[in-house]
Amino acid sequence: MKKLFALLALFTITLTNAQDFKTLTYFVNDSTKLELDLFLPKTKSAENLPLLIHVHGGGFAGGQRQDGYTVCREAAKNGYAAATISYTLYMKGKKFSCDGILTEKVKAFRIAANQLWQATLFFIKNSEKYNIDTDKIFISGSSAGAETVLHAAFWDRDLMALYHEKLSNDFKYAGMISGSGAIMDINLITEKNLIPVMFFHGSCDPTVPYGTAAHHLCPTDSSGWLMLFGSYSIYNKIIELNGNTQLFTYCNGGHEYSAELFIQPEETVKFISQVLAGEKMQAHTIISTGKTCKRNTYSFCD
Known part of the structure; x- marks a missing residue:
């Protein structure tokens, strides 16, 4: 009898923890196989679904797509499709701070952005199969993932493409959520390619600048010196262009807030709903x- 109860308990736990996502391969070539986990609403919709594609953080050296499960589940609960992707961790075993190599840093950004484009192409090609509205594809990312989504949205895709099949420069994401991210050139953002963006960032982040500063606040003679424009700088640029944007500033907070609104994802899903509502x-x-924060230069954080 005890064995029977134990088996029943195990069966119940198994049902409770049953996967609520599908694991799919979105890109394969001779050296790389990349997967994503797709979350869909439990109730089928007669209409095509908006889609969120999430990119995890980890300095392009760590992290895992499972880090995006909370925000993807919340999106699916609210009637959206959501996918969290794996991508090449190019900086694994390499130096990503001040003593790193600048060109290697840029290559890490480029590989990840290209692989996000491939994930986007996968859903465009399979939109009927997964009931996706390709005019309503959102992207989100934390830290390295945020740097990925920012460059994926604003880079020239013909110039920066690494793979034969390219995501058209005419394609625009419906919107973006960036957690503690930055972009290498703020001039990439123009009236023509502008999209709605929600940012959240600690104002005293020593890793990815909140405003405009070097990556890791590196001195200018560093081999890995890279100027970055962070959330506050990009937010102001979008305001200057009269774009659609929100910024959540964690006053005097550091890089520990890079996934805050994905761990507590209600604001992220609310932003998607607001964009869709126009x-x-x-x-x-x-x-x-x-x-x-000893480096506080923002009066609104006094």
Whole structure:
């Protein structure tokens, strides 16, 4: 009898923990096989679904697509399709800080952005199979993932393409959510390629600058010196262009906030819903962390 109860308990646990996603291969070549986990709403829809594609963080050296499960589950619960992707961790075993090699850093950004483009192409090609509305594809990312989505949205895809099959420069993502991310050239963002963007970032981030500064705050004679434009700088650029944007600032917070609104994903899903509803958003939400920062230069965080 005890064995029977144990088996029943195990069966119940198995059902409770049953996978609520499909693992799919989105890209294969001679040296690389990349997978994603796709979450779909439990209730089937007669209409095509908006899609969120999430890119995990980890300095292009670590992290895993499972890090995106919380935000993907929340999106699916609200009637959207959502996928979290694996990508090549090019910086694994390499130096990504001040003593690294600049060209290797840029290559890591480029590989990840190209692989996000391939994931996007996968869903465009399979839109009927998975009931995806290809005009409503959103992207999100934390830290390295945020740097990936920012460059994927604004880079010239013909110039930066690494693979034979390219995502057209005419394609525009419906919107983006960036957690503690930055872009290498703010001039990449123009009226023509502008999309709605929600940012969240700690104002005292020593890894990825909140404003405009070197990656890891490296001194200018560093081999890995790379200027980056962070969330606050990009937010102001989009405001200047009269674009659609929100910024959540964690005052005096560091890089530990890079996944905050994916771990607590309600604001992320709310942003997607607002974009789909055609709402105009230009808002800066300042959040107290109770922390102090010796480098604080933002009066709104005093």
